[in-house]
Amino acid sequence: TTVNVGIIKGGQVLNAVPEKTNVNIECRSQSHEKCVRQSNLIKEVFLVAAKAIGAQAEVKMELSMKASHISEDAEAVRIAERAVSSVGLKPNVRIICGGTDASNYNEKGIETVVMGMGVKAEHTKEENIAVADMEKAVDIIQHLFKELSEKQE
CATH class of the missing domain: 1.10.150.900 (DNA polymerase; domain 1)
Structure with missing residues (x-):
């Protein structure tokens, strides 16, 4: 299972915490179930971390493709x-x-x-x-x- 934080966007100035930040993360796995578990864990981490500091996190998850396997004899x-x-x-x-x-x-x-x-x-x-x-x-x-x-x- 691979997780890649590919895009992080946020802020207007260098010396201030951004009001809003967008983070795009991709999760891939040879097992669809493992990918779903990992994605849900990432979502939970963002929600818990935001709540702990009095912030809000909105997490949108999108399934773009599922792991697939075909037989070597196909x-x-x-x-x-x-x-x-x-x-x-x-x-x-x-x-x-x-x-x-x-x-x-x-x-x-x-x-x-x-x-x-x-x-x-x-x-x-x-x-x-x-x-x-x-x-x-x-x-x-x-x-x-x-x-x-x-x-x-």
Whole structure:
């Protein structure tokens, strides 16, 4: 389970306590239940801390996606493995804790996998990808299109 305090906004001047502050927090987990528990704990901490000093806290919680899991034997996984193998790479099936549209599709019963492209230093200002890795990603996508279009015939 991962918690990230991504945005803190408040105040007008440097030498005063702000009248109002907004804090945006994201919680992700491979378990929906753990994520809900952690989110509720964070909410409770804000409410109790505010009350202890005579302040008020308004906590809004929003579910943007649920943790999802599909079997390593799922057809979507097998298709992805074949596509990765087609460019001479060894597929590496693993669980990620990232927030992607795949979670929303899986929640609706559409088996979906996330495929990495060799990106380094993700979510930092140093994020990058080698041209050769990007070219392999294009080849993988072409393989996916070819295999999936042949299945439709």
